[in-house]
Amino acid sequence: MAVTSQNEQYAAMLEEWQEMEDALIGPRAISAGGTIYLPKTSGMIEAESLAASDNSPLTPSQAKQLYDAYKRRAEYPLWVKDSLRTMVGLVSRQEPEIQLPNQMSDLLNEATSDGFSLKQLYLRIVAALLTKGRKPLLAEFDDNGKPYIATYTAETAPxxxxxxxxxxxxxxxxxxxEKRLKEGSGADEFNPEYETVYRVLDLIDNQYRVRLLNDAGSEIEEAEYPGLVGGSQSKPLDFIPVVFAGSTDNNPDVDEIPLQTMAKAALKFYQLSADYYTSMHYTAHPQPWIAMNGDGDMRVTGPMAAWMLPEGGSCGYLEFQGAGIEALRKAMQDQQNAAAESGAKVIDIGGQESGEARKARQADQHSALYSVCITAAEAVEQMLKYVAYWMQINPDEVTFTIQPKFSKEEVDAAMLQVVYNIVMSGLGPSEVLFESLRRSGITDKTDEELASLMTTGGLPLPEGVE
Structure with a gap:
C-alpha cells in the first residue's frame, strides 16, 4: 500500500467536503467552480461547438461570453457562513468545566501550535464538525518540551x-x-514553494512510531519512537495519540455533516437564480427584428434612435414572455424556506402544533447541535488525557466537560438570526420572518402591521438579533 493511498470513506466524502469548503468561502469559490456548480445550458454547449467549426459567425471568445454572463447573473447566498457564525456564537456562551494539573496549566491559554486557548480550540472543533462532520487532533510536544494539540482538517487525513x-x-x-516549504538556495522568499509530505503514525511491535515521508514513500527524516516525557524516555507510547472528533461520535469513521442540507439548498438556489435572472434579463431586453427589401442600415437601435425603413419594410420586437419565471421564483423561495428550516430548526413554518409537541420536536431537532457540543468536548478531554499520560500524570486529574443548556430565548434569538439574515439580504420572503416571530411568541401582529414596522425600523426582534 502506497503512502498516498486513501481510506475508502475518505475518498467517498472528499467531493462533499470540498463542496462544504466552497459553501463557506461563498460566491467567489462557487463561481470559480464553473460548471461543477452551474452546468451550461444546451444552447451554450451548441454555441461553443459552432464557434469551434470553420466559417462560424461566432468566435470562441464570443461563445464563452454567453456562459460567463449566465454565471455572473447567478446569485449564491451566504446562508451557510451566516448560520455557522450564529450557531458558534450560541455555543460560545456555554462555559466548559476545565481542570488541569499544574504541569499542564499552560495549555489553558496556549493549547495549539498557533497559540489558541482550550476554549478557542473547542469552538474551532465545533465549527469544523458543523461544516465537515470531522476534526482530526494529534497530541504533540514542541522543541522546548511543552505539550500542544495539533489540528488537521478532514481533507488532510487521507x-x-x-x-x-x-x-x-x-x-x-x-x-x-502536510505542506512543507521546499528547501533550496533558489527559493523565492516572496513566492515560497511548498511540497506535500506525509506524517505517518503507526504501531510497530506495540510502539508508537512517527515518520515523515515524501510522495514516493521515502523517509525525509529519521523515524522517531516518542516515549514518556521525563527520565530516559525509555518507555515508548503503546498507542497513537490521535482523536477523530466527529459530529455524532469520536470513532475514526466519517460522520454526517450537520449543515450539508443548508449548503445543498444554497447551491440549488444558485442554479435556479441563474435561470431566473437570465429570464428577467431577456424580458427587459426584447430582441428587435426587421423585414425589408433592398438596402438599409439597421445597425443602430435604441430609445434615442429612429429607424428609417424602406418602402414595404416592417419591424418589431420578439419579446420574451417569461411564462416560467414565476415557477423559477417559487422554486427559489422553496429553497429559501428549506434553508431557513434547516438552519433555524426550532422554527416550523408549517401548521400549528401543541406546546408539548413543539417541545418534543425542539429536543429532537437540537440533538445535532447538542451532539456536536458533547463530542467536541469529549475529543478535547481525550487529547488532554493523552498528554497527561505522556507526561506521566494521572489522566483522571484532567477534566474538560460541557453541559449544553440552550434556553428557549437564546435558541429563538440565534435561529431567528439565520432567518433574519436570509430575509434582509433580499433572498427570502418577509412572511417567513413574520411567521417565525409570531411562533416564537415575540409578537401577534399581522403581516401587514409587521411590514409597516419593518419600513420604519421598528420590527420587534429579540435581543442579539441585528
Whole structure:
C-alpha cells in the first residue's frame, strides 16, 4: 500500500467536503467552480461547438461570453457562513468545566501550535464538525518540551486503519498530509514553494512510531519512537495519540455533516437564480427584428434612435414572455424556506402544533447541535488525557466537560438570526420572518402591521438579533 493511498470513506466524502469548503468561502469559490456548480445550458454547449467549426459567425471568445454572463447573473447566498457564525456564537456562551494539573496549566491559554486557548480550540472543533462532520487532533510536544494539540482538517487525513489491540479496536495507522516549504538556495522568499509530505503514525511491535515521508514513500527524516516525557524516555507510547472528533461520535469513521442540507439548498438556489435572472434579463431586453427589401442600415437601435425603413419594410420586437419565471421564483423561495428550516430548526413554518409537541420536536431537532457540543468536548478531554499520560500524570486529574443548556430565548434569538439574515439580504420572503416571530411568541401582529414596522425600523426582534 502506497503512502498516498486513501481510506475508502475518505475518498467517498472528499467531493462533499470540498463542496462544504466552497459553501463557506461563498460566491467567489462557487463561481470559480464553473460548471461543477452551474452546468451550461444546451444552447451554450451548441454555441461553443459552432464557434469551434470553420466559417462560424461566432468566435470562441464570443461563445464563452454567453456562459460567463449566465454565471455572473447567478446569485449564491451566504446562508451557510451566516448560520455557522450564529450557531458558534450560541455555543460560545456555554462555559466548559476545565481542570488541569499544574504541569499542564499552560495549555489553558496556549493549547495549539498557533497559540489558541482550550476554549478557542473547542469552538474551532465545533465549527469544523458543523461544516465537515470531522476534526482530526494529534497530541504533540514542541522543541522546548511543552505539550500542544495539533489540528488537521478532514481533507488532510487521507488514511487510517484500526485493528484489535489488547481486545479493543484501536488506531494502528494514521496518515496526515502536510505542506512543507521546499528547501533550496533558489527559493523565492516572496513566492515560497511548498511540497506535500506525509506524517505517518503507526504501531510497530506495540510502539508508537512517527515518520515523515515524501510522495514516493521515502523517509525525509529519521523515524522517531516518542516515549514518556521525563527520565530516559525509555518507555515508548503503546498507542497513537490521535482523536477523530466527529459530529455524532469520536470513532475514526466519517460522520454526517450537520449543515450539508443548508449548503445543498444554497447551491440549488444558485442554479435556479441563474435561470431566473437570465429570464428577467431577456424580458427587459426584447430582441428587435426587421423585414425589408433592398438596402438599409439597421445597425443602430435604441430609445434615442429612429429607424428609417424602406418602402414595404416592417419591424418589431420578439419579446420574451417569461411564462416560467414565476415557477423559477417559487422554486427559489422553496429553497429559501428549506434553508431557513434547516438552519433555524426550532422554527416550523408549517401548521400549528401543541406546546408539548413543539417541545418534543425542539429536543429532537437540537440533538445535532447538542451532539456536536458533547463530542467536541469529549475529543478535547481525550487529547488532554493523552498528554497527561505522556507526561506521566494521572489522566483522571484532567477534566474538560460541557453541559449544553440552550434556553428557549437564546435558541429563538440565534435561529431567528439565520432567518433574519436570509430575509434582509433580499433572498427570502418577509412572511417567513413574520411567521417565525409570531411562533416564537415575540409578537401577534399581522403581516401587514409587521411590514409597516419593518419600513420604519421598528420590527420587534429579540435581543442579539441585528
Amino acid at each position: 488514511n487510517w486503519l484500526t485493528s484489535n489491540v489488547g481486545g479493543r479496536q484501536d488506531l494502528t495507522l494514521v496518515v496526515f498530509s
